[in-house]
Amino acid sequence: MDLNQLTAHELLDKLKNHQVTSKVILDSLYARIQAVEPKVKAYARFKSGNKLSLNPQADGLLAGLPISIKDNICTEGLNTECCSKILNNFRPPYDATVINKLKTAGSSIFPLKANMDEFAFGSSTENSYFGATHNPWNLEYVPGGSSGGSAAAVTSDEAIWALGSDTGGSIRQPASFCGVVGLKPTYGRVSRFGLIAFASSLDQIGPITKDVEDAAILTRIISGYDPNDSTSVNQDVPDYTDSLGKEIIGLKIGIPKEYFIDGMDTEVKSVIEEAINKLKSLGAISHQVTLPHTQYAVPVYYIIATAEASSNLARFDGVQYGYRAKSDSLIDMYKKTRAEGFGEEAKRRIILGTFALSHGYYDAYYLRALKVRTLIKNDFDAVFKDFDCIVAPTSPTPAFKIGEKAADPLKMYLSDIYTISVNLAGIPAISIPCGFTKNGLPIGLQIMAKPFNEEMLFKVAHAFEQNTDWHKIKPRL
């Protein structure tokens, strides 16, 4: 097995025992990237043949190990463009807090950034200014999104592990489509400082990895209070690897009936039911529960997320960084810059969000959406009074074909139907591989827990993973 195929914890063991060096790990990554990246397109701005240098750190828990980063997380001096023309050639003058933490832990930041939907607007990574990423399991299919580049890089062994961001499912859904592990931490667990904002009350950075142990290691490194993020929470970060290898006998698992509806993909349904049976065979007790406001999550999200996005993206006006259109007048310069710099989906969301916040419509849309958000959160609170976690599919379907939903935004929005509620409620959730369709596309199992109970996710996910082999199967490229 080549080194780039190993998990981070396997490589860290080998580095510790001096069986490998960071240089040979990097060489194996570059060899793989040269071979498959022209087909997968997991990285933005990749050019065949150019080998980028890296400064491996000598010390720290993660010393010698590179990590791939989504294009919306600021890396000092390294292009960070949110895969948008409007951030053309933007090189941040500072590191995001998560990048600082990784560097302090000895990690090297991989110089190619992972592809994504422009500003994380999308569920397929087709909305990237640099072109679509292809699903390594079948190149005609999307890898999911918006962190599709991170997930495709990890599953194709073009990355050891990666960071993504999740506003409505952007870590979990691509993890599910690509057959890897993806975690959205509790809102406030990980600092958002240096994450280029999409919807500030929903965004969280999280890991995309080859197995649960890697996710536990990485979550611990990036979590914690940060004075630079006024919504980061000052609460101790446990060693999440302590949650691995535990029994789940007697654990109470809720199965939300709203996530198993008529007309759902039959293969997804049967694979998820099998996964639930596996958890039961390991001693967990499952009961049907109800999250009655689930059907309102997508409409609530597309008001709140677009409203926040329209405000956050006001800063892209051609003045301080990125692309600027030529014009003699200031207002005209703004309008042309934004017309030429933003892609179609970004314009759609900014205009929708501006509408929801505009005079005369605020109460009918934005305020009403905030109230329904309360109802969605209350649904989860009620279930978590009696249950340790909730288990459901990550996505109603496996990966879809490139182009299949691109012309119909509403259809695309509905592919996030099982992931969005988690962001609205601020709770943590993980997606882990749990099977395949007959055509060989991966299916993900989603586990959700109470706020700041990531330990529960690692415990259940690891117990499942130790008793299945889904995470070991690799795509043939």
Place this chain on the structure above:
Amino acid sequence: MTIDKETVKYVAHLARIELQPEELEKLSQQLHDIMGFIDKLSVLDVGLVKPTSHILPVSNVLREDEPRVCLTPDKALENAPSRNGNFFSVPKIIE
């Protein structure tokens, strides 16, 4: 409630995005469909429900107003599309 072409045009102006006529046409139809879907929310009785704008009990975070290390002007201006001395330069505002 629906969103018509005139509204989209006005909102695009508020959002400082210039739309081409064909873009306006397409967007108006798409936003009309999306708003139709979002109108699903109007069936809920939310009269007594408190809004959740933030999931955490957030409050203002203040710190002492003391000088700290920050970006140098050169570093802060590194990405400027147009620069004049230590300032960002933009097209003329006042005639």
